[in-house]
Amino acid sequence: MNERMLTIEKMNLKLPRGFEKRADAIAREVARQLARMPLTQSYEYKTLMIPGVVVFNGETDQVIAGRIAQSIHRQLHTPVQSKQSGLYSQDTERFSAQNADNPSMEKKRGID
Structure with missing residues (x-):
């Protein structure tokens, strides 16, 4: 049986201020x-790279992660479109979330 696999060696999350302790x-x-x-x-x-995901105050880690996972899953199933739209890059790896209350308040967080 051929097993399909997705391996993530490194994930960089760009989260709104105040989410630093929740990133892991x-x-x-x-x-x-x-x-x-x-x-x-x-x-x-x-x-x-995936498009930004909106994060609302009070959402659980599971809800936020679900939105990010769905966005990653969509990108995986449309790789040609992703490359054409500039969302695919060989230089950076970023999964970003935007705070719906204040989109300018973001912090980059690397996860190894």
Whole structure:
């Protein structure tokens, strides 16, 4: 049986101010949720960028991670479109979230 696999070696989350302590838990939850999503093939990207995800105050880590995981999953299933729209890059890896209350308040957080 050919097993399909998605491996994430490094995830960079760009989260709104105040989410610094939640970044590790959100990243782990993104990985858990992605593991439950069906894959049509195995994927190997040096870098995959996704569009910003809106984050509302009071949302749980699971809700935020679910939105990020869904966005990653969509990008994986539209790689040609992603490259054409500039969302795919070989130089940077970024998963970003935007604070709906104040989009300018963002902090980059690297997860190893």
